[in-house]
Amino acid sequence: MSATGANMGNDMGNGAGNDNTPPHDGPRYAIDVHNLNKHFGDKHVVNDVSLQVAPGEIFGFLGPNGSGKTTSIRLMCGLLTPDSGSGTCLGYDIVRESAQIKRRVGYMTQRFSYWDDLTIRENLDFVARIYRMPKRRECVDRALESLGLASRANQLTGALSGGWKQRLALAACMLHEPQLLLLDEPTAGVDPNARRDFWEELHRLAAHGISVLVSTHYMDEAERCHKLAYIAYGKLLAQGTAAEVIASQDLQTWAIHGEQLTALSTQLRALPGVDQTVVFGTVLHASGRDHAALAAAIERVVSGTSLRAQRIDTGLEDVFIYLMSHTSDNYGGAA
Numbered sequence: 337m338s339a340t341g342a343n344m345g346n347d348m349g350n351g352a353g354n355d356n357t358p359p360h361d362g363p364r365y366a367i368d369v370h371n372l373n374k375h376f377g378d379k380h381v382v383n384d385v386s387l388q389v390a391p392g393e394i395f396g397f398l399g400p401n402g403s404g405k406t407t408s409i410r411l412m413c414g415l416l417t418p419d420s421g422s423g424t425c426l427g428y429d430i431v432r433e434s435a436q437i438k439r440r441v442g443y444m445t446q447r448f449s450y451w452d453d454l455t456i457r458e459n460l461d462f463v464a465r466i467y468r469m470p471k472r473r474e475c476v477d478r479a480l481e482s483l484g485l486a487s488r489a490n491q492l493t494g495a496l497s498g499g500w501k502q503r504l505a506l507a508a509c510m511l512h513e514p515q516l517l518l519l520d521e522p523t524a525g526v527d528p529n530a531r532r533d534f535w536e537e538l539h540r541l542a543a544h545g546i547s548v549l550v551s552t553h554y555m556d557e558a559e560r561c562h563k564l565a566y567i568a569y570g571k572l573l574a575q576g577t578a579a580e581v582i583a584s585q586d587l588q589t590w591a592i593h594g595e596q597l598t599a600l601s602t603q604l605r606a607l608p609g610v611d612q613t614v615v616f617g618t619v620l621h622a623s624g625r626d627h628a629a630l631a632a633a634i635e636r637v638v639s640g641t642s643l644r645a646q647r648i649d650t651g652l653e654d655v656f657i658y659l660m661s662h663t664s665d666n667y668g669g670a671a
Contacts, residue, residue, distance in 0.1 A: 366391050366516050366547035369423030369430065372411050374404075381407050382418070383570035389549055389563075391515075394542050396561030397551040400660055404570040405551040406446065409518050412549070413441045426515055442509030446520040448501050452494030456485055456504055459493055463508045479507040483537070499530025506537065517541070519550040523557065535560055555653045566656060568663040574655075582655050587611070588627040589650040590634050592620040594643035607633035612658050623654050 367389040374382040414434025565575035609629025624630035
């Protein structure tokens with residue numbers, strides 16, 4: 337297990353198996369944080385981040401590498417102390433009651449952090465020992481069955497594919513029946529079928545009232561979240577439902593079909609009204625906030641050619657590419 341996972345497990349172990357009931361009934365939000373800030377040296381990695389995650393909600397956390405996603409997640413679950421800001425997780429104060437939070441949260445790290453030379457069952461049994469769980473064997477058996485791992489329980493973890501390792505990691509997160517899952521890019525490097533199965537499981541858990549905060553780079557996964565937040569270089573740029581995030585940027589998008597799209601993309605970017613061009617296979621998307629100027633630019637390059645242009649709905653990917661291209665990194669350079 338990674339150092340982070342081990343430390344979290346040790347902190348959780350003190351009574352985690354015996355007391356999993358919050359001291360106050362049903363907080364309105366599983367996560368409710370305001371103006372969180374964190375510096376590492378002179379780098380401002382989390383900058384006034386505020387967000388709320390409701391019980392039973394799958395909340396997607398998106399952003400480029402190094403944007404502050406992992407640090408924000410660790411601040412929210414008490415693994416890191418913010419320089420400033422406040423908030424609660426599962427009704428507990430993220431600074432004063434971090435030990436209580438750790439006992440009630442399942443945290444799946446970005447990197448697979450279990451032991452290759454142990455079987456699936458042995459890994460889960462070890463995690464259950466860390467949590468000091470009563471009826472350990474029953475808990476492990478239940479986790480194996482719930483995640484479809486029972487038939488492979490005695491297989492060495494090192495021989496598993498990425499998708500099966502992912503299931504093991506989720507089973508380990510769920511052993512102590514947490515009320516909140518924090519998943520840091522859990523499907524990176526996993527095949528599409530395994531990703532789909534994983535997300536079906538997340539929706540099943542959410543339907544039972546478990547909240548999920550998940551960071552991802554995949555737009556198809558983002559669209560399966562109930563709500564989204566986009567963070568770039570420490571700052572939250574947009575949040576809400578997928579429709580709300582798209583609407584917040586007021587981008588109009590045209591799809592252009594034809595040949596030599598790369599050259600066309602360069603030509604369009606030099607025209608007024610065109611804020612962004614992106615080639616998607618055999619289609620070029622051109623987007624802009626000045627709708628009239630964008631339409632005029634499209635008409636100018638298409639007129640008298642064999643190119644075909646049509647207005648389309650702006651998608652999440654169009655919006656996130658736009659957001660990323662209009663931010664500056666923590667060191668002041670262009671993104």
